Amino acid sequence: MARLVQCVPNFSEGRNKETIEKIVEEIRKVDEVKLLDYSMDKDHNRTVVTFVGEPEKVILAAFNACKVAADLIDMRYHSGGHPRMGATDVIPLIPISDVTMEECVEYSIQLGKRIGEELNIPVFLYERSARVKERENLADIRKGQYEGMAEKLKQKEWEPDFGPKNLNEKAGVTAVGARPPLIAFNVNLGTDNLEIAKKIATVVRARTGGFTYCKAIGLEIKERGIVQVSMNMVDYTKTSLFRVFDTIEREARRYGVNVIGSEIIGLVPMQALVDVADYYLRLENFDSSQILEKRIFE
Amino acid sequence: MARLVQCVPNFSEGRNKETIEKIVEEIRKVDEVKLLDYSMDKDHNRTVVTFVGEPEKVILAAFNACKVAADLIDMRYHSGGHPRMGATDVIPLIPISDVTMEECVEYSIQLGKRIGEELNIPVFLYERSARVKERENLADIRKGQYEGMAEKLKQKEWEPDFGPKNLNEKAGVTAVGARPPLIAFNVNLGTDNLEIAKKIATVVRARTGGFTYCKAIGLEIKERGIVQVSMNMVDYTKTSLFRVFDTIEREARRYGVNVIGSEIIGLVPMQALVDVADYYLRLENFDSSQILEKRIFE
Incomplete structure (x- = not known):
């Protein structure tokens, strides 16, 4: 590219x-x-x-x-x-x-x-x-x-x-x-208990001891009757989406709550999603130059 | 693009x-x-x-x-x-x-x-x-x-x-x-027992009752002392990498074997990896036009 x-x-x-x-x-x-x-x-x-x-x-x-x-x-x-x-x-x-x-x-x-x-x-x-x-x-x-x-x-x-x-x-x-690209990343929880979203936000965000490049707050999504951990991922190359997602899921389980989905708001660099795929598939030696679209515009 | x-x-x-x-x-x-x-x-x-x-x-x-x-x-x-x-x-x-x-x-x-x-x-x-x-x-x-x-x-x-x-x-x-893009996708198992790789290949491939757009064989990787389910994913839009990966992992567990990694050989369309990220993050309403690189070259 x-x-x-x-x-x-x-x-x-x-x-x-x-x-x-x-x-x-x-x-x-x-x-x-x-x-x-x-x-x-x-x-x-x-x-x-x-x-x-x-x-x-x-x-x-x-x-x-x-x-x-x-x-x-x-x-x-x-x-x-x-x-x-x-x-x-x-x-x-x-x-x-x-x-x-x-x-x-x-x-x-x-x-x-x-x-x-x-x-x-x-x-x-x-x-x-x-x-x-x-x-x-x-x-x-x-x-x-x-x-x-x-x-x-x-x-x-x-x-x-x-x-x-x-x-x-x-x-x-x-x-x-x-600055690095900022990714607006929200994780939705299957509960209407705002306290749980707030507690989990505390766990994942930098300010209160969580991940260095994560900002997070707990929010209510009233129209859906659920709560959300709403985040700004301010450097996905150092604090990755999947690690924060997994942590939220694990924490939610403590409260008997499920992660029902997540959202990326606005634009996201391709590499941030490739990192997610790489992690969950446990890819060995994957290089992003293997992505067809990368090769075309290089 | x-x-x-x-x-x-x-x-x-x-x-x-x-x-x-x-x-x-x-x-x-x-x-x-x-x-x-x-x-x-x-x-x-x-x-x-x-x-x-x-x-x-x-x-x-x-x-x-x-x-x-x-x-x-x-x-x-x-x-x-x-x-x-x-x-x-x-x-x-x-x-x-x-x-x-x-x-x-x-x-x-x-x-x-x-x-x-x-x-x-x-x-x-x-x-x-x-x-x-x-x-x-x-x-x-x-x-x-x-x-x-x-x-x-x-x-x-x-x-x-x-x-x-x-x-x-x-x-x-x-x-x-x-034809759809073909993805060469291999999943490595933490065992040297070739029979296990062969049995799992049987489970995931179309020919023996598995996923319609998956071809698979079991192979030995002698230099690493492991075995591999070696696959051609012939239509990732219909048989996705993550579903086959999850199935292999579940089958391997039956034999007390871990998935130790996977490999993509050669080129892969961006969308195939985005689908993986979308699945594991349980993204809601994600549209690939949100990928920055897509927008740039559209």
Whole structure:
């Protein structure tokens, strides 16, 4: 397959379709970049765009979209249900095929530098691109949100990685960083007892002693009369779907509860599913270059 | 993804590299057809070539290769360990992506007709392309091999589907047909007792009452001191890998034997592995369009 990077920028506009179309158009018009999806959320007043392509093309498209967002979105008048700090709030770069995480970090640095210098927007490098531990977590960077950023940027420990040291009042602040693909993975339990889902979430998630790259909460699915362990798998190469699934199943059994199914919401990299098949079939020496589709597009 | 058909022609030459290179060159030179593999077998005196592309391009490449094979290979002087009846012995067409089996049958008819009429070679349609049940199985068509074909073609029930009614003495006879992808799938057992592998093969294979699209034998893997259920999965969309795997595991347990691993030999369509993941994770409503790589190349 070709060298592929996925980019999932979040823009602080989810109501004005015209604005979003102009932003998305910047991505569409870069040759060989493929727009996969964009979805406007009115309550959040936020739009998530997904596109892929060769890394150089992807960071060009991201820069152009960020430029138009800075022109068209004014953070001074923005409100919505989702935490946010900039017109282009965050730009994650995700290695998909034949690109390493380290290369993605390099690309995020190029992109962040350009946004900082040419668009005059303070930029933080986050996740795998973070230069200090305090900037790995986007929530820590974004804490205080747009309204608190003018003050926050004055603190020495929150000096941006690129761009001006003061807030860009119109465009706010942008975070750029490389991260593994995130998989939204939910496991459904055959009970309406929310406590059980919550207890199992506690067992599997990193924060409470579970798997390092798993975030989990327990939820009720009222219309089906069941509960769910709802997860974000933030690095399937290190914390795999099957291991978490098996653990949930084992824990559920303690309570006499069955796993009745699971769901993958949105996109999933092929390798994450191949890893599952590999594990359950106990494949020996399987190489993903044996997958026909991989060979065709290599 | 683009419309993709795989083609795996077998040529009756496995020793003369120059001849094979000339045949393969015909495939290479068709634009947008991708040659994935070719492997010469000296003992069998036979070469298997694998290539993929859009169906129209694929049948053009197959025709051109068949033409050169008819020029360069003389069946009157051919010997080798594998049953064979023609210079181009068999041309399977395999739907991979966005092409139905029915469409592949149509393409095999177009290809077979051209080989029969333009190259003057008797052609049988086999597998899913067969017009009568007796021609579904390649082994039935090929029975008697090249040496018996002159006589066999004289029988009314073995009148070819296309081409001359008499043997092409130099090029022999060719079978063309659409079939599902074949997956070579072996399951290894933690015992050196060959009888157990043989008994389990009997349980899972179609011929002795097992799964319709599974062929299986029991084998010894001497260097590892184990035995193996060695299978050809001839239609994974109907007989899936996981169901056969689970059955083997359950049967092995009867004898106090563990499944220690499995192997996929050669290429495998992505969907066959996705089906495995889907089953073990009990995925609800998963659609393969959620696979990132599928979306990129669609």
